[in-house]
Amino acid sequence: MAKQSGGGSARPPGMADVARAAGVSAQTVSRVLSGHPNVQEKTRARVLEAVDRLGYRRNNAARALSSGRSRTIGVVTLQTNFYSRAAVTSGIEYAARAAGYTVSTATTTSLDTSAIEGALSRLADQAVEGVILSVPLIHTSPRIEQLTRAVPTLTIDGSRTAATEVVAVDQSLTARLATRHLLDLGHDTVWHIAGPREWLDAASREEGWRATLREAGRAVPPPMEGDWSPASGYRCGLVLGRVPDVTAVFVASDEMAFGVIRALHELGRRVPEDISVVGVDDIELAEYCSPSLTTVAQPFAEMGSLAVTHLLRHIEDPGTAPEPVSVEPRLVVRASTARAAR
Numbered sequence: 297m298a299k300q301s302g303g304g305s306a307r308p309p310g311m312a313d314v315a316r317a318a319g320v321s322a323q324t325v326s327r328v329l330s331g332h333p334n335v336q337e338k339t340r341a342r343v344l345e346a347v348d349r350l351g352y353r354r355n356n357a358a359r360a361l362s363s364g365r366s367r368t369i370g371v372v373t374l375q376t377n378f379y380s381r382a383a384v385t386s387g388i389e390y391a392a393r394a395a396g397y398t399v400s401t402a403t404t405t406s407l408d409t410s411a412i413e414g415a416l417s418r419l420a421d422q423a424v425e426g427v428i429l430s431v432p433l434i435h436t437s438p439r440i441e442q443l444t445r446a447v448p449t450l451t452i453d454g455s456r457t458a459a460t461e462v463v464a465v466d467q468s469l470t471a472r473l474a475t476r477h478l479l480d481l482g483h484d485t486v487w488h489i490a491g492p493r494e495w496l497d498a499a500s501r502e503e504g505w506r507a508t509l510r511e512a513g514r515a516v517p518p519p520m521e522g523d524w525s526p527a528s529g530y531r532c533g534l535v536l537g538r539v540p541d542v543t544a545v546f547v548a549s550d551e552m553a554f555g556v557i558r559a560l561h562e563l564g565r566r567v568p569e570d571i572s573v574v575g576v577d578d579i580e581l582a583e584y585c586s587p588s589l590t591t592v593a594q595p596f597a598e599m600g601s602l603a604v605t606h607l608l609r610h611i612e613d614p615g616t617a618p619e620p621v622s623v624e625p626r627l628v629v630r631a632s633t634a635r636a637a638r
Contacts, residue, residue, distance in 0.1 A: 309350040317346040328396065340394065368398050369607065370419030370427040370447075372412065375403040378524055379551065379579045380594065384430055384452065387600020395608060400424055407494055409437045416443040426607045428452060429460065432496045448610040452603050455496050461610055462620040463602045467497050470592045470625040471504030474546045474574040477590070477627055479512055481572065482636035483544035488519040489532045489556065491548040495524075501548050501576065522548070526555035533559025536571075543571055543636050550575035550582045550591055557585065557632070568634035578628050587631035595623055 315322045320339060327335050328343040346352075369392050373381055389399045400422055402415035412431060419427055426448040433440070433455035441457050443449075449460045456462050478486045488505045491498030502519055509516045520535065522528030529552030536542050537560045547553040553575030557567050565571050567587055575582060578593035602621060 309352045311352070313350055314343065314346045314352050317350060318343045344394065366423045366425055367396060368400050368422065368424045369604065370416075370422065370424035371399055371401045371430055372415045372419070372427065373401060373403055373430040374407070375405050378549075380549070380577055380596065381430065383579075383596035384599055387597040388428060388430075388603055389600075390597075391601040391604035395604060397425075397604075397608075404431065407432055407434070409435050409440060413437060413439045413443070416440065416447075420447055426450070426611045428603050428607060429455070432494060433457070434494060434496065448607060450603055450607045450610065452599055453496055456620075461606055463599060463606055464620065464622060465497075465594055465599065465625055466622045467500035467625075468504035468507070470576055470594070471501040471546065472508045473592050473625060473627040474576065475505050475508040477629070478544040478546065478572055478574060478633065479508070479514070481544070481633060482638075483572065484636070485509060485514045485517060486544045486546050487517045487536055487539075487542050489529060489536075489545065489547045489552055490519045490521050491552075492523050493521065498548055505546055522552045522555075524549050524551060526551050526558075528552060529555025530559045532556060534563065537563035537565045544633075545571060545573050547573060547575050550577040550579045550589060553589055553591070553632075554581070554585055557587075557589075568632050569637065572633040572636075574633060576625075578626075582628075583630065590630045590633040591628050593626045593628050595625070598623060 311322050311325050315325045318325065320343060324335065324339065325343055328340050371385060371388055373385055385401065392399050400419060402418045404411040404415045412433065416427065420443055424447065429449060429451040432453050433451060436457050444457045444460050450463060451460050452463050475486050486509065488502060490502045493499065506516055520532045522532055529547060533556035536545060545556060547556055553573055556573055560567055560571055567573055575589050575591040576594065578591045582589040582591050602623065606621060
């Protein structure tokens with residue numbers, strides 16, 4: 297409990313209060329909050345827990361003035377309710393906090409270069425030390441190149457500018473795992489419901505799906521396109537469910553796969569007895585839909601942690617050559633897939 301001042305009002309907790317609550321020295325608290333590497337993880341966790349419990353707030357403005365550093369990371373993300381975007385942002389915030397940084401988020405309502413330029417400019421005006429671009433960057437511009445040269449920048453969806461570092465999931469492998477699983481179950485071919493074409497993740501998944509079918513000597517059906525939403529999956533499912541030859545579908549996201557399964561149920565097509573369905577992401581609801589969804593897990597927490605780690609390294613040494621880092625996805629087999637009926 298914070299002590300009472302002479303006027304009877306409670307003073308805000310200080311660093312000494314955090315040190316007492318965590319059972320460490322004030323110097324250790326300072327090291328944890330400044331992101332010093334020579335702190336044991338158990339000690340770091342104990343200090344951060346005390347910070348949360350006491351409601352301790354550092355005066356970041358004063359620290360920035362005295363040190364010339366804001367200890368703030370900027371994140372550019374799309375304004376959406378899709379689980380994957382929220383999960384990645386949450387992973388970034390957790391890892392940044394553990395390193396002693398705060399996160400300032402700039403959302404954009406579109407993927408136009410002008411909208412991304414505006415988000416980057418807002419973060420630059422806040423004197424962030426680095427930026428994580430959590431949006432597809434299919435087209436760049438002189439202004440984006442200028443901003444990403446001025447501020448250490450990392451992208452996490454495979455896109456890049458001349459000055460950015462990339463941490464990305466191998467989305468081609470994601471598609472290969474899903475497609476290969478269905479072929480191994482004896483399905484003659486695999487149909488695909490892709491994500492929006494302007495998303496690089498969607499394009500890479502479609503490419504991996506096509507390549508796997510061609511390598512196996514199988515027919516490549518015409519893909520359908522959704523917008524990541526369950527409603528778009530439902531609409532596509534109503535079409536595919538009426539095609540007699542369809543026995544296996546690879547859907548580019550779990551949320552679209554939920555819509556597909558709902559449509560198939562309404563059409564009287566059983567999952568997986570008549571049609572097997574595989575999604576992508578492994579969101580928490582995937583295990584609890586009916587039937588539970590076979591999916592390719594995307595390591596959202598690992599992505600956030602890697603992004604922060606690599607960005608902080610880039611901040612400390614901006615002259616380092618940016619090198620892409622690929623994270624492998626993982627197939628999670630559940631009840632929505634089965635051997636092809638003969």
